[in-house]
Amino acid sequence: MTGSRAIRWLRANLFYSVPSSLTTLVLLYLAWRLVPPFFDWAFVHAVWTAPQPSICRNAAGACWAFIVEKHRFILFGTYPYAQQWRPGLGILIFLALYVVSAMRACWRPWLALVWLGGLALIGALMWGGVPGLPYVDDGRWGGLMLTLILATFGIAAAFPLSVLLALGRRSNMPAVRTACVLYIELIRGVPLISLLFMASVMLPLFLPEGLTIDKLLRAQIAMVMFAMAYLAEVVRGGLQAIPQGQYEAAEALGLSYWRKMLLIILPQALRISIPPLVNTFIAFFKDTSLVVIIGLFDLLTAVKVSLNEPAWSGYGMEAYLFAALVYFAFCFSMSKYSQRLERDLSRGRKHILRED
Amino acid sequence: MAKESGDASGPIIEMRGVDKWFGEFHVLRGIDFSVARGEKIVICGPSGSGKSTMVRLINRLESHQRGTIVVDGIELADDVKAIEAIRREVGMVFQQFNLFPHLTVLQNLTLAPTWVRHMPKREAEELAMQLLNRVRIAEQADKYPAQLSGGQQQRVAIARALAMRPKVMLFDEPTSALDPEMIKEVLDVMIELAREGMTMLVVTHEMGFARTVADRVVFMDRGEIVETGKPEEFFSAPKTDRAKLFLSQILGH
Numbered sequence: 001m002t003g004s005r006a007i008r009w010l011r012a013n014l015f016y017s018v019p020s021s022l023t024t025l026v027l028l029y030l031a032w033r034l035v036p037p038f039f040d041w042a043f044v045h046a047v048w049t050a051p052q053p054s055i056c057r058n059a060a061g062a063c064w065a066f067i068v069e070k071h072r073f074i075l076f077g078t079y080p081y082a083q084q085w086r087p088g089l090g091i092l093i094f095l096a097l098y099v100v101s102a103m104r105a106c107w108r109p110w111l112a113l114v115w116l117g118g119l120a121l122i123g124a125l126m127w128g129g130v131p132g133l134p135y136v137d138d139g140r141w142g143g144l145m146l147t148l149i150l151a152t153f154g155i156a157a158a159f160p161l162s163v164l165l166a167l168g169r170r171s172n173m174p175a176v177r178t179a180c181v182l183y184i185e186l187i188r189g190v191p192l193i194s195l196l197f198m199a200s201v202m203l204p205l206f207l208p209e210g211l212t213i214d215k216l217l218r219a220q221i222a223m224v225m226f227a228m229a230y231l232a233e234v235v236r237g238g239l240q241a242i243p244q245g246q247y248e249a250a251e252a253l254g255l256s257y258w259r260k261m262l263l264i265i266l267p268q269a270l271r272i273s274i275p276p277l278v279n280t281f282i283a284f285f286k287d288t289s290l291v292v293i294i295g296l297f298d299l300l301t302a303v304k305v306s307l308n309e310p311a312w313s314g315y316g317m318e319a320y321l322f323a324a325l326v327y328f329a330f331c332f333s334m335s336k337y338s339q340r341l342e343r344d345l346s347r348g349r350k351h352i353l354r355e356d
Numbered sequence: 357m358a359k360e361s362g363d364a365s366g367p368i369i370e371m372r373g374v375d376k377w378f379g380e381f382h383v384l385r386g387i388d389f390s391v392a393r394g395e396k397i398v399i400c401g402p403s404g405s406g407k408s409t410m411v412r413l414i415n416r417l418e419s420h421q422r423g424t425i426v427v428d429g430i431e432l433a434d435d436v437k438a439i440e441a442i443r444r445e446v447g448m449v450f451q452q453f454n455l456f457p458h459l460t461v462l463q464n465l466t467l468a469p470t471w472v473r474h475m476p477k478r479e480a481e482e483l484a485m486q487l488l489n490r491v492r493i494a495e496q497a498d499k500y501p502a503q504l505s506g507g508q509q510q511r512v513a514i515a516r517a518l519a520m521r522p523k524v525m526l527f528d529e530p531t532s533a534l535d536p537e538m539i540k541e542v543l544d545v546m547i548e549l550a551r552e553g554m555t556m557l558v559v560t561h562e563m564g565f566a567r568t569v570a571d572r573v574v575f576m577d578r579g580e581i582v583e584t585g586k587p588e589e590f591f592s593a594p595k596t597d598r599a600k601l602f603l604s605q606i607l608g609h
Binding site: 243245246248249250251252253254255256259263264267268271 | 415417436440441443444446447448450452454455456457458467468471472516517520
C-alpha cells in the first residue's frame with residue numbers, strides 16, 4: 001500500500017513526462033557527483049585545529065583551522081589585539097538590539113531611546129578615549145564588527161530620514177515635493193559604488209581646507225543617502241495604501257499634520273510595509289561589502305586579507321564559504337523574521353474577521 | 357485668541373455666495389445658507405447634488421473657491437491654525453465610519469481629546485467611557501474596530517466625534533453603508549443627541565429621521581439649494597417640481 005503510494009507520488013512529481021524524468025535523472029546524477037565529495041571534504045577529512053599550518057597542507061579535506069586561526073581578524077579586523085573585547089562586546093550589544101527590536105511587545109516609543117543608547121554605547125566602546133579605554137582610530141576598525149556598524153548605523157539613520165523623504169514626496173508643498181522626487185530619482189539612478197567613490201574622492205575636494213571628515217564617516221553617509229532613497233519608496237507605497245478616509249477622520253478631529261501622520265497614518269503604513277522594508281534591509285546589509293573599493297576592512301575584505309599570509313594562503317574556498325555563511329546567517333534570519341511577522345499580522349486580521 | 361469662540365447669539369454656520377468647482381465641474385453654485393445654534397437640519401437631494409460637498413466645506417475637508425464661510429465666528433481660509441480651531445468645534449461622522457483600525461475603541465475616543473485638547477489621560481478615559489455608555493457600547497471598549505459590526509462602529513464614530521465636545525455635529529450619510537437591521541440603532545443615538553440640543557447637520561435619505569428631529573429640511577439638486585422648509589411642509593407639499601420628483605423617487609419604492 002505505502003509502496004504503491006510512494007510510486008504514485010514519484011510518478012506525479014518527478015516522472016510525469018519525458019522532460020521531467022530527464023531533469024530528475026540529471027539532478028540526481030549531479031547530486032550524487034557533488035554532495036558526497038563535498039561532505040567528505042567539508043566534514044570527514046576536514047582539519048579543525050592545526051597548531052602548525054603544515055598539518056593542513058597534508059590533509060585531504062577542508063582546513064577549517066584557518067578560520068579558527070584567523071577568527072579574531074575576521075571578526076575585528078586590525079583593531080588592537082589587546083582591546084578586541086571592545087568590538088566583541090559591541091557585536092553582543094548589536095545582537096541584543098536586534099533581538100529586542102524583533103519582539104513586538106517592545107514596539108514602544110522607548111525602543112527608539114534604547115537604540116540611541118545602544119548605538120551611543122557602541123560608539124563609545126569602539127572609539128574609547130575615556131579613562132580605561134584607550135582611543136582607537138576608526139581607521140583600524142574592521143571585520144564583522146565594521147559590517148555590522150555600517151549596516152546598523154546605516155539603517156538606523158536611513159530609516160527615519162526615509163520616512164521624512166516619503167512624506168515630503170507626498171507633500172502639498174510643491175518645492176518640498178520636487179526636492180524629494182529629485183533626490184530619490186537621482187540617487188536611485190546611480191550605482192552605490194559611484195556614490196562611495198564620490199564620498200571618498202570627490203567630497204574631500206569640496207570641503208574647505210583644514211576640514212576633514214574621516215573615511216568611515218564619509219562611507220557611512222554615502223550608504224545612508226543611498227538606502228534612504230530606496231526605503232523612502234517603500235514607505236511611500238505603504239502610505240498610498242492607507243485609505244483617504246483615515247486622513248479625513250484625523251483631520252476632522254483637529255489633529256495637526258504631524259500628529260495625524262505620527263498617530264494615525266504612519267503606524268498603519270509602516271505595518272503593511274514591513275516585508276518590503278526588511279527586503280531592503282537585507283539588500284543593504286550585503287551592499288556594505290562594497291566599501292572594499294574605498295579601502296575599508298569589512299567582513300569580506302578581512303576574509304580576503306587573511307588569505308594573504310603565505311603560511312595560510314590557498315584556503316580561499318574555506319575563507320569565502322565562511323564569509324558566505326556569516327552573511328547568510330544574518331540575511332536568512334531577517335528573511336525568516338519578516339515572513340513570521342507577515343504571517344502573524346495577517347493571522348491577526350483573519351482572527352478578527354472570524355469574530356466579526 | 358478672541359476668535360476662539362464667536363458671538364454666542366449669531367448663527368453658528370454662515371455661508372454667503374459659496375461656489376466650488378472640481379476641475380471643470382461646478383459642484384456648488386451660489387450657496388447662501390446659515391445654521392442657528394441648536395438647529396437640526398437634514399440635507400437631502402439626488403446623488404451628485406453637492407450635499408456631501410457642502411457639509412465637507414464646513415470643516416474644510418474641501419475648500420471653496422468663491423464666497424465666504426464663517427463657522428463659530430471664524431472665517432474659513434487657508435490659515436491652518438484657524439482651520440484646526442474650527443475642526444476642534446465641529447464633529448464629523450462619515451459614511452464609512454473611518455475608525456482608526458490600529459487603535460482600540462477606547463483609544464479611538466481618547467486620542468483627539470488628549471492630543472488636541474491636552475486633556476489628562478484619566479479624564480479623557482472617563483469621558484470616553486461616559487460617551488460609550490451613551491451610545492450603548494461601553495462593553496466593547498477594549499475591542500478593535502474590525503471586531504465590531506457596522507452599526508456598532510458607527511456608534512463608536514459618533515462617540516469619537518462627541519469626545520471633542522463639539523458645538524456642531526456633521527453627519528455625512530451616516531447610515532448609507534449599514535445593513536438595514538443596523539440603521540435603527542444608529543438613528544436612535546442621533547435622535548437622542550438631537551433631543552439633548554446638539555446643533556446637527558445631517559445628510560441623509562432617512563425621511564423618518566427628518567420628520568422626527570429636523571427643524572428644517574434642505575433640498576439640494578445640481579449644486580443648488582432648491583428648497584428649504586419645515587419637514588411637514590416639505591414632505592406633504594413640496595414647492596418645486598424637482599423636489600416632487602425626488603420625493604416620489606425615494607418614497608415610491
